[in-house]
Amino acid sequence: MSTTYEPGAAPAGFIPLCVPxxxxxxxxxVKDCLDTGWVSSVGNYVDKFEAQVAQAAGTPYAVAVATGTxxxxxxxxxxGVEADDEVLISTLTFIAPANAIxxxxxxxxxxxxxxxxWQMDVQRVADFLQEDCTFIxxxxxxxxxxxxxxxxxxxxxxxxxxxxxxxxxxxEQYHLVIVEDSTESLGATYYQKPVGSLSHIACYSxxxxxxxxxxxxGMIVTHNAAWAKxxxxxxxxxxxxxxxxxxxxxxxxxxxxxxxxxxxxxQMEQLPEYLAAKRRIAATYNEALGTMPGITGFPxxxxxxxxxxxxxxxxxxxxxxIHSRDVLHLLEKERIQTRPLWQPLHLSKAFPxxxxxxxxxxxxxxxxxxxxxCSVNLSSDNQETVIDAVIRCIQAVAQPVR
Ligand SMILES: *Cc1c(COP(=O)(O)O)cnc(C)c1O
Numbered sequence: 228m229s230t231t232y233e234p235g236a237a238p239a240g241f242i243p244l245c246v247p248x249x250x251x252x253x254x255x256x257v258k259d260c261l262d263t264g265w266v267s268s269v270g271n272y273v274d275k276f277e278a279q280v281a282q283a284a285g286t287p288y289a290v291a292v293a294t295g296t297x298x299x300x301x302x303x304x305x306x307g308v309e310a311d312d313e314v315l316i317s318t319l320t321f322i323a324p325a326n327a328i329x330x331x332x333x334x335x336x337x338x339x340x341x342x343x344x345w346q347m348d349v350q351r352v353a354d355f356l357q358e359d360c361t362f363i364x365x366x367x368x369x370x371x372x373x374x375x376x377x378x379x380x381x382x383x384x385x386x387x388x389x390x391x392x393x394x395x396x397x398x399e400q401y402h403l404v405i406v407e408d409s410t411e412s413l414g415a416t417y418y419q420k421p422v423g424s425l426s427h428i429a430c431y432s433x434x435x436x437x438x439x440x441x442x443x444x445g446m447i448v449t450h451n452a453a454w455a456k457x458x459x460x461x462x463x464x465x466x467x468x469x470x471x472x473x474x475x476x477x478x479x480x481x482x483x484x485x486x487x488x489x490x491x492x493x494q495m496e497q498l499p500e501y502l503a504a505k506r507r508i509a510a511t512y513n514e515a516l517g518t519m520p521g522i523t524g525f526p527x528x529x530x531x532x533x534x535x536x537x538x539x540x541x542x543x544x545x546x547x548x549i550h551s552r553d554v555l556h557l558l559e560k561e562r563i564q565t566r567p568l569w570q571p572l573h574l575s576k577a578f579p580x581x582x583x584x585x586x587x588x589x590x591x592x593x594x595x596x597x598x599x600x601c602s603v604n605l606s607s608d609n610q611e612t613v614i615d616a617v618i619r620c621i622q623a624v625a626q627p628v629r
Pocket of ligand 1 (some may be wrong): 239296297320432
């Protein structure tokens with residue numbers, strides 16, 4: 228595994244994987260917070276940032292929270308996930324959404340990826356619900372465990388949406404809630420509709436490596452007014468009376484500060500520009516590398532316009548003769564930072580004994596996947612350097628042509 232790059236600490240000549248770009252009104256808005264003293268968890272920027280993200284997500288409501296992980300935790304609670312429930316979730320993902328399921332006392336059931344676009348395999352969800360569950364009195368129960376299955380967490384990995392239409396049909400048929408993890412896919416669309424607007428409730432992240440950053444932060448978006456209100460309530464310690472310190476239940480302090488929101492407001496102004504950059508970078512890599520034997524470029528489904536958040540390609544070592552991890556180490560020597568895809572969560576020590584539907588596709592993607600430098604300010608010179616280095620790695624081991 229490559230180490231995480233610390234923003235601002237990049238030595239000259241080093242090409243980092245994906246770093247924040249601060250070039251708009253960030254200084255102005257943060258200074259405004261400092262000048263006015265509105266630095267903490269309420270303020271104009273929190274409200275403004277919520278409105279901006281709601282607009283981008285195509286939902287009437289947005290609730291700002293401290294992290295994407297906190298957003299997922301609260302969204303699952305609001306959606307009615309309880310202790311001992313089960314939740315279907317992509318196995319090929321960053322670990323945060325599966326952790327959030329455990330914070331609720333619920334259990335993940337891991338779903339394999341489909342091979343074309345690398346997203347949750349919706350057919351596996353359908354087969355599981357049909358064959359391995361009972362559906363009685365509006366409740367799904369897993370025959371293997373007897374537990375109630377309550378929700379589905381599709382994760383739009385790498386900026387690309389999951390195939391939502393069939394998933395929504397299943398959710399309706401089986402009375403399940405969809406809590407979408409769109410933390411990597413802000414700005415992506417599914418049949419022209421923004422990700423996050425299609426599910427019952429969805430979550431974004433504004434961590435440092437995401438498309439838009441607040442340093443750290445998250446957002447819950449939904450069409451459901453009552454759910455939005457409850458999310459705000461739970462993230463503010465379930466406070467009933469602002470004067471008397473009366474609380475209706477055990478809540479959380481998951482608020483985003485006005486300073487972070489100020490950063491977010493400035494970043495959101497640059498969203499169209501950032502998306503265009505990500506898409507241009509992806510197109511250039513795909514053109515230069517995607518047609519090499521044994522290389523699969525970053526795919527995009529006909530139903531989608533991907534945010535192209537994290538440019539990733541597959542290297543099939545049975546054809547190229549070199550494994551993706553060896554390419555990673557060779558590029559590291561050339562001061563180019565790359566990284567593999569996540570360990571599929573059904574193999575993680577964090578979830579021993581968890582049920583998995585398939586898993587082989589995710590395992591193969593984990594072995595073959597390599598993410599390349601794709602910061603929105605990646606220069607074309609630096610991108611050329613990366614492309615040349617990848618080509619040299621692969622040609623160095625290629626069989627000589629006689
Ligand atoms: C980044 C990320 C999160 C969590 O976001 P944080 O803001 O870091 O808590 C959740 N899910 C996925 C898929 C992510 O990539």
